[in-house]
Amino acid sequence: MSATPLWAEAPMESLRPTARSADFIKKIQPDAAELIAKANLNGAVGFSVADMSTGDLLESHNGAVGLPPASVAKSLTACYALQALGPGFQFETQVMATGGVIDGTVQGDLILIGGGDPTLDSDGLALLAADMAAAGITGVQGGFKIWRGPYPYLRGIDPGQPDHVGYNPAVSGLNLNFNRVHFEWRKAGADYAISMDARTGTHRPKVTMARMGVVSRSAPVYTYADVGGRDDWTVARGALGQGGSRWLPVRKPGLYAGEVFQTFALAHGVRLGPPELIDARPEGEIVATLQSAPLRIILRDMLKWSTNLTAEMVGLTATLARTQTPPKSLAESAEQMNAWGRETLGLTSMAFVDHSGLGEASRISPQDMMSGLRQLRLRLGIKPLLKSFAMRDDQRRVIEDHPLDVHAKTGTLNFVSGLAGFVDLPDGTELVFAIFAADLERRAKLTKAQRERPDGGAAWNVRAKTLQQALIERWGVVHAS
Structure with a gap:
């Protein structure tokens, strides 16, 4: 009589792993x-x-x-x-005319008024300039003034940060492009072609209030100085390579916004003088307003x-x-x-x-x-x-x-x-x-x-x-x- 194999016949039920309980999984x-x-x-x-x-x-x-x-x-x-x-609160950036307006000419100063809007960009200033022109403004007898609103001005959020990091910009009642300027460079022969602008997806106005110089040194990569009321930057030549770009913080956002608005106003035929900061809100007529989201x-x-x-x-x-x-x-x-x-x-x-x-x-x-x-x-x-x-x-x-x-x-x-x-x-x-x-x-x-x-x-x-x-x-x- 031959021996029967151990598993000659299948078991009545197939063997399955025991399901683990939720308590076991937790443990x-x-x-x-x-x-x-x-x-x-x-x-x-x-x-x-x-x-x-x-x-x-x-x-x-x-x-x-x-x-x-x-x-x-x-x-x-x-x-x-x-x-x-x-x-539903909305920030407002405004343009004010002082001294009245006669035949399209502002008899006093034109004031760009900051309302604390952190999202204001160059596209917004372009719209504001267009609205100013649509309101009939064609010229200004006086100066172009900047009031930054009832806010403190701070050179940066945290003084312990490196000068060149874009996440630590100045704080002001008038801000533009998150208070950053776009620095771009490309190799041009033995030197570099450099641009500093206030770009968005649709506008690229050049700015002169922020300047960049290329310097032959090993370190630091960037230096910053306040020179003549401008943001004066230098960059180490060896760090640039063939080309590139980065955003740098703006330390004078009121003047930055003023210069960009000046460019857009000129595109509508309104010639403004250099922007000048003032410390108090004057009396006048609001001729254009831009609201935030x-x-x-x-x-x-x-x-x-x-x-x-x-x-x-x-x-x-x-x-x-x-x-x-x-x-x-x-x-x-x-x-x-x-x-x-x-x-x-x-x-x-x-x-x-x-x-x-x-x-x-x-x-x-x-x-x-x-x-x-x-x-x-x-x-x-x-x-x-x-x-x-x-x-x-x-x-x-x-x-x-x-x-x-x-x-x-x-x-x-x-x-x-x-x-x-x-x-x-x-x-x-x-x-x-x-x-x-x-x-x-x-x-x-x-x-x-x-x-x-x-x-x-x-x-x-x-x-x-x-x-x-x-x-x-x-x-x-x-x-x-």
């Missing part, structure tokens, strides 16, 4: 401390996450520790402005592109509306916003020094940032203003159709990274969170010249962002209902 998730250690960020890491509907705190690590928010601060600035100004649109774009100038201007304008007194500095205006955060939202740790988050001395705890966003989601509808945050794989490629839907504001400084916002889970659960990381000791060692691209900065930032996503993915499993 095998790495805990937060393990994820933080793996990121190897040194410095401090803090986070807080809560259930959006109930406000119940789900997890926290260093939640009460004040850390730099970087551009995450803009989410609170947006709500500060919304509450003070309203979603509604504030809610401006804030949506600010949170998407993280424009520092926009944050500072909407913050200053909100403070002006709340106090009816022009703030003298960003720090003074930021303190008004801090007071609003404490009184309106109970954010006791909120201590910002500006509205954009560019200043490294700003502080807020993850717990307060999370709590503030939750309240502002309920009161002012902040969530639709926040951009969608893409989840990525190990190669930093976007994962299409990721099960977690994240809307958040990012924030990045050298060796500082933040993320705060909302996570929608597949089961309908909504979380609100804030994550901050900062290696302040390493940041403090940077020289001013190292701050544009510090050694190790990019790798540190990638690890911080990887940690942020790992925490969010953990929460998406552990806190699902």
Whole structure:
């Protein structure tokens, strides 16, 4: 009698892996401390996450520790402005004629009046000049004056930044092209052809208030000086190559806007003298007005592109509306916003020094940032203003159709990274969170010249962002209902 094979007959039921329960999947998730250690960020890491509907705190690590928010601060600035100004508020830039107008000729001065619009560009000034001409203005007997409105003038947002970085422009009541000038160069024989202009997609007016000189030296790449009322730049010849371009910050935005408006006015036959700054608003007749987009649109774009100038201007304008007194500095205006955060939202740790988050001395705890966003989601509808945050794989490629839907504001400084916002889970659960990381000791060692691209900065930032996503993915499993 022969032996029967072990599996001569198929079993009555095929063998299947045992389905893992939801509880088991939750239990095998790495805990937060393990994820933080793996990121190897040194410095401090803090986070807080809560259930959006109930406000119940789900997890926290260093939640009460004040850390730099970087551009995450803009989410609170947006709500500060919304509450003070309203979603339909519009900035206005105006042209005024003094002394009356006779047969199209302004008998006194022509005044370009800034209204704090951070989004004014060369296209807008072209429209304003056209409207002025359409109103019948053909000439000006007096001078061409610039009033920058009831706003402080600041040479830059953060004095600790390198001179040439475009994200740290001057702040003024009259701004143009985010207070940046376009520098372009191309090799022309043994030398370089250079242009400085106020370009947009449709206009490229040349400017003379910002000048560039090519100098034979190894370092620094750029230098800046205020020479004769102009922005005087130099660049190291060896850094230019065959050609290229970049945006440089403008330190005299009133004169910058004035020169560009002068160009457009001349195109309509109106010859203006050189722009001259004045310190007070004169009496006269408004002959042309340009309005910005509604504030809610401006804030949506600010949170998407993280424009520092926009944050500072909407913050200053909100403070002006709340106090009816022009703030003298960003720090003074930021303190008004801090007071609003404490009184309106109970954010006791909120201590910002500006509205954009560019200043490294700003502080807020993850717990307060999370709590503030939750309240502002309920009161002012902040969530639709926040951009969608893409989840990525190990190669930093976007994962299409990721099960977690994240809307958040990012924030990045050298060796500082933040993320705060909302996570929608597949089961309908909504979380609100804030994550901050900062290696302040390493940041403090940077020289001013190292701050544009510090050694190790990019790798540190990638690890911080990887940690942020790992925490969010953990929460998406552990806190699902």
